């Protein structure tokens with residue numbers, strides 16, 4: 001790997017084959033001069049097809065490693081001598097956390113602990129100047145703050161009130177990262193973002209599932225009354241924010257990242273149907289007729305919203321996409337990249353309902 005400019009850094013990115021991680025790696029290789037070591041276990045959510053445009057770059061390396069594997073992680077730090085870590089690897093789907101919380105505690109809590117300890121040992125032996133500039137950037141979610149009523153938004157000082165096994169595991173990892181800063185002085189950054197959407201999104205999440213089910217004439221499931229409100233962040237806007245915060249954020253600080261794009265779930269599904277009617281009209285089918293209300297998710301948070309004042313004022317970041325422009329780009333991407341999503345859909349996940357936790361006997365714990 002070459003260091004092509006003064007600005008270039010070697011960054012260990014965990015979870016770089018996932019949805020957000022791959023957007024970040026494409027940005028850092030395609031538009032920045034960083035060297036990237038992508039450390040990913042390749043769970044069902046990891047997909048190297050999403051990195052096809054960067055895989056030949058001399059500034060890119062892929063290592064298939066579990067972040068819970070202490071010895072292998074220590075060896076990667078020794079071999080690549082990174083200038084920092086951007087940690088995205090996680091089990092990330094709330095419905096899966098309801099069916100099998102064990103994997104979430106293992107990767108999100110134990111895996112974060114393992115990375116923190118390996119990073120701390122590496123950081124402690126760096127020469128002073130590199131030690132000062134080292135960063136451990138932990139990527140987390142606004143779901144750690146719990147649910148909002150119809151008013152207000154989450155800020156960096158909102159109390160933690162996680163409601164799902166997923167958000168509880170992310171909250172635990174946020175606390176570990178904070179403690180490694182206060183106890184050991186490891187220069188950490190924490191970002192909590194809202195719901196991401198965009199190209200290369202695994203089709204178990206609302207937006208890609210709705211697009212693909214609609215194209216295949218399948219029901220478009222809407223949980224409960226569909227009035228749950230989410231803030232939507234276009235994934236490439238998020239990747240830009242992560243790279244900026246990694247370079248310019250203040251160690252020990254938390255930054256919330258949002259798209260300033262609150263939408264009710266039912267409206268998101270309706271907008272996708274409108275876009276598909278325009279971009280891929282089907283004379284035999286009205287997409288809106290496929291909308292099907294299904295039993296709500298247990299413990300479903302009602303509303304999330306993000307106050308982005310801090311990142312806008314401190315770092316000058318703003319999202320470039322509105323929800324309308326980002327959703328149009330997303331629908332167009334899925335229409336033009338059938339080979340990507342066909343390979344995902346042909347695998348083990350066929351778009352079935354997850355996360356009902358109907359009876360303990362049905363729970364398939366992973367350990």
Ligand SMILES: NC(=O)c1ccc[n+]([C@@H]2O[C@H](COP(=O)([O-])OP(=O)(O)OC[C@H]3O[C@@H](n4cnc5c(N)ncnc54)[C@H](O)[C@@H]3O)[C@@H](O)[C@H]2O)c1
Nearest residue numbers: 015017018019020041042043045046066067089090141196
């Ligand atoms: N997607 C969102 O809307 C959203 C919102 C807020 C926060 N986040 C956070 O952002 C991060 C990335 O989310 P995403 O949507 O890209 O997730 P994703 O599920 O698409 O990707 C996760 C990646 O981590 C890898 N991984 C999982 N377990 C691993 C392990 N033990 N060791 C190494 N790699 C492992 C997977 O193979 C996959 O490539 C996560 O930490 C998530 O909590 C996501």
